[in-house]
Each structure stands twice: as structure tokens, then as C-alpha cells.
Amino acid sequence: MEKISISTGRRKEFIEITSKIEDIVRKSGIENGVCFIYVPHTTCGLTINENADPSVRRDIIDKLEEIVPENATYSHLEGNADAHIKSSIIGHSLMVFVENGHLQLGT
Amino acid sequence: MEKISISTGRRKEFIEITSKIEDIVRKSGIENGVCFIYVPHTTCGLTINENADPSVRRDIIDKLEEIVPENATYSHLEGNADAHIKSSIIGHSLMVFVENGHLQLGT
């Protein structure tokens, strides 16, 4: 297991970590297998996107904000109820197959 | 593979199963690995939450009910269409890394 630490600059942010994960896969020397990616923060989710166009990330953030607005009324009073709900919708873990040493990502 | 049976008392409920899973991990003697958790019911989902404040669970249930109301009009006439949709949104499986014999959960 390898760990990556990511710092976020904004309250809602989409951070591309693919190259960091590809580095880990390359260093592992694993040619064929499954790469499991898991975020232990309950206010953070993981998803896959081709990232050809950063506008898709904008759209995903906007839609999540529309479904689960930051400033709606929630029972949880820490002010991050929306982040907990958003991350439960997106999910906290991912897997990607590794073939010939590379993550099998699509478009 | 170990099985846990959970009884639900209400139609919509958030049930904490972390300690049951930690027991299984401990009994397995596995120090480092990946714990896969899967629910074979198509009207039940799995998510991770720190559970420091039960109000977060309330907020997640309320938001899911707002997005997918129990009493809207659905094609499926068994009366549990909303539960099928909710569980597809949340997801039926999870994984958590195990390190030094413990689930690596965050906050």
C-alpha cells in the first residue's frame, strides 16, 4: 500500500491524481493486476474522468452542488454535511485494472 | 469470505457495521491487505462515514429521500423502486485498506 497526501485549496475541488497513481503503479513493477484507490476522508470522493476537457469537472462539481447545496439546512452542524453527502454519492473507493504496467483508463 | 446478517427495523435506515467488520478483520489475522465489503441486496447500499455525529446519517437519509422520494410515481410497482435507485446511487460495495490489522478509516 502506498499513500498519497493531497492538499486542497478550495472547499469544493476536483483534483487530478492519475499521474501520481501511475507513478506508484510503475514503481511497484506490477504488470497485470488491480489497482485499488481509497480515500479515508469522509468528505472526499473518488471518480474517474478522462479529463480531456476540464469543463466536465466543473459540471460535476456544479451538479453536485445543485443536488446537495452547501448552504441548505442540515442536521449536522459542523457545516460540512453537504461534503459528507456528496462523497457518499460519488463513493470513497475505486479500482482500475493494470495491464502491461499501465492503468486501463478509457475515454 | 465472512457473512454478516443485519436486520433492519425501519424502511430507511443507516446501520453502523464497522465494529462487526473490525471483528472479522481481527479474527482473520490479516495484518495488511484490502477488506472488500459487499451487500447482495439490491435495495441496500454501503457507505463510509466517520459517525462522530449521528446527524450526518440523518442528513444523508433525508437528502436521498429528497432526491428519490419513496412516494413518487415509478414504473416498478413493488413499492421499493426508490430503494433500488438509492442503493444504485450509493453503491453496493466498498473496500477499505487494512494496515497493522486495522481498517484504515478516516474522518
Place this chain on the structure above:
Amino acid sequence: MEKISISTGRRKEFIEITSKIEDIVRKSGIENGVCFIYVPHTTCGLTINENADPSVRRDIIDKLEEIVPENATYSHLEGNADAHIKSSIIGHSLMVFVENGHLQLGT
């Protein structure tokens, strides 16, 4: 790793792939393990449904369309922003336990 190619006939479609996956599990000869299913397309998601009643699939598609309409205004101009968002909500990967050579699916 085995690959399945699926052709879609409509813009939004729910395609049952369980029997294809069961074939792969059977041919693999694996009796007990975990089956990982991953779709490398960022406009496609994976979920589990008992499929006893096709109306559930209809309801899931309808609800996703209601939450993320095809024809809303998005930043991404390729015309498939909704598909990217829908697939991030549903998720791109799944796992199912295999026991005695069969996928452990529920109802």
C-alpha cells in the same frame, strides 16, 4: 483479466451483463474469490440490480435523467456532460463475491 465489449443502441441504456460475467467466472474455474468489474468509459456506469422486473431499470434511468437532464446547460460542450455526471454518480466499478463458482447476487 477478461474483456467484454458491449454495443449500446440508445443514448441512455441499461444493459444486463450478468450472464456474460457468469460465463467468465465459470470458464475461469475460480470457486471462491472476488470478481472485479470495471468499465473504462467515463460515460458509462455499473450497478447491480436483481432485474426481476425491467421497470426498475426504467425507473433508475428516469431518475438519473431527472437529476442530470441531457439538455440542461453544461460547461462541457461535447453534449455528453450529463453522461459523465451520471456515470460518476453510479460509479465505474463493482465487485461481487464468487462462492462455489457463482456470483453471489441477491434480490
